[in-house]
Amino acid sequence: MAETPRPAWVTFGAEVRRLRKERGLTTAHAAKAADVSVSMLVKQERGVRAVQRVTAERLDEALAAKGSLMQQWARAVRSDAEPDWYHKDQPAERRASEILMFHPVLVPGLLQIDEYARTVVRAGLPLDSPDTVEGVVKAKRQRRGRLTAPGGPFLRAVVDEVAIRRVMGDEGIMAAQVSHLIDAAGSRAVRLQVLPGDLRAHPALSGGFRILKFTDRPSMAHVEHMSGNTVIADASEIRRLEAVWADLQAWAWSPAESVRVMEKIRDEISP
The missing domain is CATH 3.30.870 (Endonuclease; Chain A)
Known part of the structure; x- marks a missing residue:
């Protein structure tokens, strides 16, 4: 059964995918930098899985986001936490x-x-x-x-x-x-x-x-x-x-x- 995207994480995942492609990184390279599996990163880019802080920090560094990805992550956490x-x-x-x-x-x-x-x-x-x-x-x-x-x-x-x-x-x-x-x-x-x-x-x-x-x-x-x-x-x-x-x-x-x-x-x- 296909997993349903979580609205709070769709925007974050889309930003990760945009930055990854902009930097010319494959999913495998980005996943290795974030210390997660390729399948997990794919799910996170689709917004069907939440992202842990440590993963977001590694992605922010690997994608040279200069803190912007962490700001997006914080917004996603706040939104996802509001039931x-x-x-x-x-x-x-x-x-x-x-x-x-x-x-x-x-x-x-x-x-x-x-x-x-x-x-x-x-x-x-x-x-x-x-x-x-x-x-x-x-x-x-x-x-x-x-x-x-x-x-x-x-x-x-x-x-x-x-x-x-x-x-x-x-x-x-x-x-x-x-x-x-x-x-x-x-x-x-x-x-x-x-x-x-x-x-x-x-x-x-x-x-x-x-x-x-x-x-x-x-x-x-x-x-x-x-x-x-x-x-x-x-x-x-x-x-x-x-x-x-x-x-x-x-x-x-x-x-x-x-x-x-x-x-x-x-x-x-x-x-």
């Missing part, structure tokens, strides 16, 4: 008046600190390069910054106690993450509640979701799964998710009690 949700969600999220968030096993993305997010991304992309991981973390940070800035949507989050107690990375990272949640709970733009971890069953155990509410249009939702997320616009399904959200809020501790619970957990896990 579909990053492009699809941004416009809707910016227009939302409220965002309701829940995840059964993780701290919701908009409330994650970089170190926590990095641990989650590394676990989800075990074969990707450190640069790709950092690109995703940066995209998350920029999204978080836009949506938590003054004038952004009001954020309502129910965070499962299980997610708060699960140590991601190490105890220091987790203590910092819980401290961030406590600080966020004190913001006028965030209402945060913790769902007791001993709740035996509830209808949102199968995955996280976000409901986006607007002042000028019907609500929409994003339901998360292993391969990304699915946009939900069907009114009946939105009502079902809103009912689930209402149950989660009712079962969760109050905002004030939730802060006390998080402070206790932070003290327990602090190194």
Whole structure:
């Protein structure tokens, strides 16, 4: 089966091919200089494979690109690291008046600190390069910054106690993450509640979701799964998710009690 070109790398690959031909180098010569196989370089020139930094540096030197190829490589990495949700969600999220968030096993993305997010991304992309991981973390940070800035949507989050107690990375990272949640709970733009971890069953155990509410249009939702997320616009399904959200809020501790619970957990896990 033919491999599908990756849009972020097509331009980079085309530039490598242009420079190679301009310098009068064969694919074999360029591949040897980059310390990759000929078949790999062919795929990279077609844009179907990402390029590691060290390979890009060797190509930049071998093709006498004087740093221009590395600039192109950096743009490709940034673009490739921005997953579909990053492009699809941004416009809707910016227009939302409220965002309701829940995840059964993780701290919701908009409330994650970089170190926590990095641990989650590394676990989800075990074969990707450190640069790709950092690109995703940066995209998350920029999204978080836009949506938590003054004038952004009001954020309502129910965070499962299980997610708060699960140590991601190490105890220091987790203590910092819980401290961030406590600080966020004190913001006028965030209402945060913790769902007791001993709740035996509830209808949102199968995955996280976000409901986006607007002042000028019907609500929409994003339901998360292993391969990304699915946009939900069907009114009946939105009502079902809103009912689930209402149950989660009712079962969760109050905002004030939730802060006390998080402070206790932070003290327990602090190194």
